[in-house]
Amino acid sequence: MDMQRKDIHSSEIPVVCRACEARHGGVCGALSPEQLVELSKHSTRKRLVAGTEVVGQGEDMGAFANIMRGVVKLTRMMPDGRQQIVGLQFAPDFLGRPFAEESPHSAETATDAEICTFPRQMLERLVGRTPDLEHKLYQQSLKELDEARDWMLTLGRKNAQEKVASFLFLIATHYDPETVDGSVFDLPLSRADIADFLGLTIETVSRQFTRLRKDGVIQIENNRHVIVPDIERLQHSAGID
Amino acid sequence: MDMQRKDIHSSEIPVVCRACEARHGGVCGALSPEQLVELSKHSTRKRLVAGTEVVGQGEDMGAFANIMRGVVKLTRMMPDGRQQIVGLQFAPDFLGRPFAEESPHSAETATDAEICTFPRQMLERLVGRTPDLEHKLYQQSLKELDEARDWMLTLGRKNAQEKVASFLFLIATHYDPETVDGSVFDLPLSRADIADFLGLTIETVSRQFTRLRKDGVIQIENNRHVIVPDIERLQHSAGID
DNA sequence: TCCGCGAATTGATTTCGATCAAATCGGCGC
DNA sequence: GCGCCGATTTGATCGAAATCAATTCGCGGA
Numbered sequence: 001m002d003m004q005r006k007d008i009h010s011s012e013i014p015v016v017c018r019a020c021e022a023r024h025g026g027v028c029g030a031l032s033p034e035q036l037v038e039l040s041k042h043s044t045r046k047r048l049v050a051g052t053e054v055v056g057q058g059e060d061m062g063a064f065a066n067i068m069r070g071v072v073k074l075t076r077m078m079p080d081g082r083q084q085i086v087g088l089q090f091a092p093d094f095l096g097r098p099f100a101e102e103s104p105h106s107a108e109t110a111t112d113a114e115i116c117t118f119p120r121q122m123l124e125r126l127v128g129r130t131p132d133l134e135h136k137l138y139q140q141s142l143k144e145l146d147e148a149r150d151w152m153l154t155l156g157r158k159n160a161q162e163k164v165a166s167f168l169f170l171i172a173t174h175y176d177p178e179t180v181d182g183s184v185f186d187l188p189l190s191r192a193d194i195a196d197f198l199g200l201t202i203e204t205v206s207r208q209f210t211r212l213r214k215d216g217v218i219q220i221e222n223n224r225h226v227i228v229p230d231i232e233r234l235q236h237s238a239g240i241d
Numbered sequence: 242m243d244m245q246r247k248d249i250h251s252s253e254i255p256v257v258c259r260a261c262e263a264r265h266g267g268v269c270g271a272l273s274p275e276q277l278v279e280l281s282k283h284s285t286r287k288r289l290v291a292g293t294e295v296v297g298q299g300e301d302m303g304a305f306a307n308i309m310r311g312v313v314k315l316t317r318m319m320p321d322g323r324q325q326i327v328g329l330q331f332a333p334d335f336l337g338r339p340f341a342e343e344s345p346h347s348a349e350t351a352t353d354a355e356i357c358t359f360p361r362q363m364l365e366r367l368v369g370r371t372p373d374l375e376h377k378l379y380q381q382s383l384k385e386l387d388e389a390r391d392w393m394l395t396l397g398r399k400n401a402q403e404k405v406a407s408f409l410f411l412i413a414t415h416y417d418p419e420t421v422d423g424s425v426f427d428l429p430l431s432r433a434d435i436a437d438f439l440g441l442t443i444e445t446v447s448r449q450f451t452r453l454r455k456d457g458v459i460q461i462e463n464n465r466h467v468i469v470p471d472i473e474r475l476q477h478s479a480g481i482d
Numbered sequence: 483t484c485c486g487c488g489a490a491t492t493g494a495t496t497t498c499g500a501t502c503a504a505a506t507c508g509g510c511g512c
Numbered sequence: 513g514c515g516c517c518g519a520t521t522t523g524a525t526c527g528a529a530a531t532c533a534a535t536t537c538g539c540g541g542a
């Protein structure tokens with residue numbers, strides 16, 4: 001694994017952050033109109049191509065962001081290059097680690113994405129004055145903690161097939177939480193990213209995709225487009241129930 | 242792995258919770274004297290032997306607690322009995338998952354322990370009225386999230402030796418955060434628990450202990466008492482730097 | 483002090499996923 | 513449509529950890 005660190009190809013388009021409130025959850029929902037106007041003055045909308053690093057591990061966090069569109073992966077890396085994705089964040093999640101000087105992991109776009117950034121100090125000041133905002137952020141961190149711990153079971157105790165099925169199940173339910181029967185979606189991650197999320201190699205991920213395909217649990221078109229005819233069968237392959 | 246679920250051997254000794262405030266962090270630090278008195282009326286001090294289940298996975302959470310003494314392990318289990326420890330909590334941590342009906346994992350004492358419990362509704366009411374309290378809980382959840390994600394790297398990408406060394410390093414730094422040179426401590430977990438924390442088998446954990454001992458990285462007395470002459474060597478065995 | 487029993491260690495063998503290596507796919511520019 | 517190149521799949525082999533199987537250790541009770 002190499003340490004490629006692509007430049008940030010972004011065009012900065014300042015936007016009134018009120019737009020976030022209208023169309024996304026994010027942090028904005030908890031703010032008063034006055035606070036939104038204030039936040040808007042310092043916020044910047046950015047369009048990022050897949051593979052852009054938003055913050056590096058251990059770097060100073062200058063900014064926080066709302067994810068408006070796309071998927072961001074949070075990764076931790078060992079000194080020798082081994083890498084683990086420790087979280088996936090989807091719109092309209094909040095991106096950032098309040099009350100820490102340094103980011104505990106790097107954040108990189110997995111797909112093309114749009115984010116709305118604002119200075120760290122700005123948010124931390126708002127948090128101090130706005131219990132509703134802190135409550136909202138607390139709720140998200142509890143949700144992320146539940147997800148992280150769920151994933152620890154997957155990483156520590158599931159075999160390759162169960163890991164890959166668990167990943168597909170995660171994505172399927174995320175994009176289509178209602179679906180009890182079939183589900184259709186595009187994978188937001190490359191095989192390499194999936195491997196880094198599951199603690200496997202690319203080859204093993206590929207073999208398990210092939211296996212699930214041959215077993216009729218999934219169909220795949222063009223490497224990214226997945227059809228799950230029966231969610232419960234996938235769930236069963238994932239070792240859940 | 243079997244699903245043993247020991248009875249709760251506890252003697253309930255109602256205590257004024259103000260005691261927590263004096264001697265522990267916990268949640269009490271953020272409360273006003275009046276709130277403490279209120280909380281005290283509904284709080285109960287419990288003494289628990291090692292292996293006591295505090296809450297079961299998926300169970301209704303009737304209560305929250307401060308850990309006064311000892312170590313509590315949070316575990317998630319698969320239907321077939323495979324088990325993963327998803328978090329270790331030490332005094333004076335807060336124990337519980339606010340704003341959820343069901344516990345996302347079971348909590349069990351790893352050592353003899355003392356906890357101070359209070360009704361869930363009581364805490365959630367206090368949280369709504371006390372921004373300082375919510376801030377404190379938010380901080381703890383952020384810390385736990387960082388720890389969980391650190392551990393995901395360990396589970397997903399480290400080999401057996403690095404995992405065991407990482408665990409020893411975690412315990413060593415927890416019990417003695419200052420120590421740059423040597424460290425001496427008693428393991429709060431059995432080999433079986435360590436295996437469940439690291440996603441390994443008991444046998445593999447044992448072999449790695451033996452290896453680290455033969456390599457002179459650690460010394461062990463009576464299976465539980467560990468001496469680390471050189472923390473940096475241990476850290477190196479853990480794959481950190 | 484000796485016994486009993488669960489916890490931990492050690493040994494032999496198997497297995498699953500990693501590694502090394504090659505072929506094939508698929509999107510994109512020309 | 514063709515060729516290129518990175519992404520993905522497939523194949524062969526290796527190796528680390530799991531599994532199966534005995535011992536050995538160590539603590540508590542007789």
